[in-house]
Amino acid sequence: MPELPEVEVTRLSFCDRIHGARVTGVRLGKPLRWPLGVPPDALVTRTVGEAARRGKYLWLPLEEAGQPAGGLLMHLGMSGSLAFSDAPGEAGTHDHFDLVTTRGTLRLTDPRRFGAVVWSPSRDDGMAAKLLAGLGLEPFDAAFDGAHLHAALRRRRVAIKLALLAGDIVVGAGNIYACEALFAAGIDPRTRSDRISRPRSERLAAAVRDTLGRALALGGSTLRDFRDAHGMEGRFQAQAQVYGRAGEPCRVCGTTIRRVVQGQRATFFCPHCQRR
DNA sequence: ATGGGTACCTGTCTGC
DNA sequence: TGCAGACAGGTACCCA
Numbered sequence: 001m002p003e004l005p006e007v008e009v010t011r012l013s014f015c016d017r018i019h020g021a022r023v024t025g026v027r028l029g030k031p032l033r034w035p036l037g038v039p040p041d042a043l044v045t046r047t048v049g050e051a052a053r054r055g056k057y058l059w060l061p062l063e064e065a066g067q068p069a070g071g072l073l074m075h076l077g078m079s080g081s082l083a084f085s086d087a088p089g090e091a092g093t094h095d096h097f098d099l100v101t102t103r104g105t106l107r108l109t110d111p112r113r114f115g116a117v118v119w120s121p122s123r124d125d126g127m128a129a130k131l132l133a134g135l136g137l138e139p140f141d142a143a144f145d146g147a148h149l150h151a152a153l154r155r156r157r158v159a160i161k162l163a164l165l166a167g168d169i170v171v172g173a174g175n176i177y178a179c180e181a182l183f184a185a186g187i188d189p190r191t192r193s194d195r196i197s198r199p200r201s202e203r204l205a206a207a208v209r210d211t212l213g214r215a216l217a218l219g220g221s222t223l224r225d226f227r228d229a230h231g232m233e234g235r236f237q238a239q240a241q242v243y244g245r246a247g248e249p250c251r252v253c254g255t256t257i258r259r260v261v262q263g264q265r266a267t268f269f270c271p272h273c274q275r276r
Numbered sequence: 277a278t279g280g281g282t283a284c285c286t287g288t289c290t291g292c
Numbered sequence: 293t294g295c296a297g298a299c300a301g302g303t304a305c306c307c308a
Contacts, residue, residue: 002301033284033304056302078302079286094286112285114302131304158279167303174301223301224288243301264281266299 002076004139004172005215006226006234007056010076014084014106014229015051021101022047023062029096030113033077037127038070038119048101052123055135055171058082059123060099070121072099073128077114083107084229106229136169139209144170146202153193153201160196161189162263164208172212176221176243179268181207183242188276189267190260195276214239242268 026040049061120128184207220234246259
């Protein structure tokens, strides 16, 4: 489900409210991708710091007596969402993690359980460091530009769509936004990465930034069940040019949008507007 | 190193 | 109505 815009919208929707809260309890539901890695009660009395995002991961730092005391690395997987509320109510079948604090409860709901909540002694250590290692540049980082993208793509032969999804060149674009960014850049998703010219790399880097930025401004995409931590839906999906539109006419040229499969995942593109 | 495929898990939708 | 099969916003891990 959640790509960078959805994760960032989620972070922004609860960050201020939970900042400074003291943990009073932790409830675990069914197992997620990895075990928490610490006895849940060990987190009680710790204070929550400012939530940060790296790629599609969220980092919730904890403090004890004003000193850093580890934190929680969270991932929403394909179907996860976080809700923050004063009275969360009885945990349902898909509610697998509650962080109960003096200011409210942060609850992870995740039907497919591809998501994760993992304790780590710091961002740069333990499980967090392991999972964050190898992530590419943040799309809004000034270092992510056409030159950087072009240099990275020259070393790969995989299709450009798969290179974007891999997340080791640039993070944040998942299946929806990789398709949309390639449409915006006019590039056929099946094009070999090392065949993308420097000028097209410039356009693609700008398209990735622009697509993710617009989605963020619109509160992300709600295809079926994405909500921010206060239950708000995203509005980007109505602007999708290609994603989920197979068989429909391209909004620019009227050509029928095609669907192909790459790396076992659906790719949508306009065969006229997007060229190899 | 790169690339391809598999695995994890549940819900929803389609077609017979 | 039941049931099988395809599909879904992600990514770690294994093998060639």
